[in-house]
Amino acid sequence: MIHQYKLNGYNIVLDVYSGSVHVVDEVAYDIIGMYENSEPDEIVTAMMAKYGDREDVNEAEIQECIDDVTALKEAGKLFTQDTYAGMAFDFKKKSNDIKALCLHVAHTCNLNCSYCFASQGKYHGDRALMSFEVGKQALDFLVAHSGKRRNLEVDFFGGEPLMNWDVVKQLVAYARSIEKEAGKNFRFTLTTNGVLVDDEVIEFANKEMHNVVMSIDGRKEVHDRFRVNYAGQGSYDTIIPKFQKFAKARGERDYYVRGTYTHHNTDFTKDILHMADLGFTQLSMEPVVCAPDDPCALTEEDLPVLFEQYEELAKEMIRREKDGKPITFYHYMIDLNHGPCIYKRIAGCGSGTEYLAVTPWGDLYPCHQFVGDEKYLMGNVWDGVTNTEMRDEFKCCNVYARKDCDDCWARLYCSGGCAANAYHATGSIQGTYEYGCKLFRKRMECAIMMQVAKQV
Structure with missing residues (x-):
């Protein structure tokens, strides 16, 4: 092909x-x-x-x-x-080892974003904070079920995890206390809206967090349209100076400024470049995930505009690199020479198998986008994965399980796409979210073109 x-x-x-x-x-x-x-x-x-x-x-x-x-x-x-089809269903079936947990340390948030897939951090349930005891058990569960894996990933997620900051620090300290004896290396990620960021958070995160994800939607009028507090006030002016200080203090450490674009800002390249002009160099911008009848939802009529935006972003990134002011865009990160490995290309993100989400009370779900959907409850951090049928279903969730992917040229770059997006679009984790597929293919075309531009 x-x-x-x-x-x-x-x-x-x-x-x-x-x-x-x-x-x-x-x-x-x-x-x-x-x-x-x-x-x-x-x-x-x-x-x-x-x-x-x-x-x-x-x-x-x-x-x-x-x-x-x-x-x-x-x-x-x-x-x-294609010589890979025969491998697809064997890779995931060989192991039940877990390498990553998304710890929902806070099912509550100090912002009231109307487009939030997590229902303002509550995940369509009650507000809750994870206790140290539940978090400790989650870390013990990860170590016990990680097999021979040395590097273990833990994401502190919400809601807004800084609303449970003391527990975050306690859990990091506990993980550091056991990793040597367990023969493990914990790598932590913090995702935050920035409202509660202060010097102490910056100092601790720069010492302990392998990565930090900072939520900004872009221009002030775009950001403040949705990312408001419970009084209806926009958060842009509050978070921008904090995040600028945070990113500068990160130095060579990883971070991402992550935004969401909607039907209301299909000119999202302006938002990405606005963030770049604020001094942020590691950027990501994701299409909104919401119901089709939501006013924020992207439409078929938006697609040509979005395609143009991705192309314009790629061209601008080439110009900026030539000017000595390079920026990184998450979706354009592609290594044509060395990766990823064929396992990753076929099997995807590992949700429901290698990667699980943990609620404040210790329940296990395939990933953060399934939390709150009782059909996808997989067990808990004390008893482990008890819904093994669900785990087996996710083990069979790969690019070759999706018949709609059979003729797609991008299949080994997306690994079949996001299981959660497929489920929300089609009712099956083995379906395909065609709108997202169209955006992904355009991003890959742009990413490959940028690599070409570096070589010619």
Whole structure:
């Protein structure tokens, strides 16, 4: 399978199963497009009809290009076959080891964002804070069920986790006290809306947090449209100076400024660049997840605008890098030479198997987006995963389990997509969220083009 597209002046050909990327001229681009379904003489005739009036094109050169395409095919760099299908259902079935937990230390929030998928942090239930005892048991559960894995990931999540900051610090201290004897290395992530960030939070996070996710939606008018407190006041002016100080203090440590765009700001590139101009260099912007009848919901009519926005962002990032002011956009991070491994490409994020979410009272769910949906309750941190049928269903959740992915060129880049988005869109974790697929494919085209631009 190949995927051909034109972007930013480049004619790009991706060989899906080898991962090879070819940048070619127009004639070679069209020859590759005809190669699999046409005889050589038919290709020569078609190319001469289209390009024969050009001085640099003749039948001999066209035939030479056809021969080059044949050589690339024989070398396994064009039109390669899928050799991974037989592996897909074996990878996840071999292990029940868990490598990551999302600890919901606070099912409450000091902001009242109307688009919040977590129902203002309550996850459609009661407000609650995780006790140290529940969190401690969750960490013990992770260690006990992590097998030979050394690096364990723990996300402090909410709601707003800083509303339970003392417990966060206690849990970090406990994890550090046991990791050496257990032969483990804990890597923590903190996700925060910034309202309660202060010098003590910054100092502790920069010492203990492997990553920090800071929530900003972009321009003041965009951010303050939804990210308001319970008095209806926007939070932009409160959080921006705190996050600027936080990001600067992070130094070389990882952080992300993460926003959400909706139907109301389909020109989201302006929001990303606004955050870049504020001094933030590691950025992410996610499409809203909400009911189709919600005023925030993205529409089919929005898609052409969103595609243009992703292209404009990619071009602007190229310009900024040339000017010595590079920024990182999460969805454009792609390594064409070294990764990810085929397991990751096939199996995806590991929700429901390697990765679980823990509620304030210790219940286990496949990930944070399933919390509160009792159909997806998998067990608890004392008894472990008791709903093994659900775990087995997630083990079979891979790119080859989704029939709609069979003909998709991006299948080994998205691993079949988000199980939660699929479930909310289709009622099945093995479905596909087609709107999200369209956005993902455009992002991958942009990401690959940016890598091409670095090489030519």
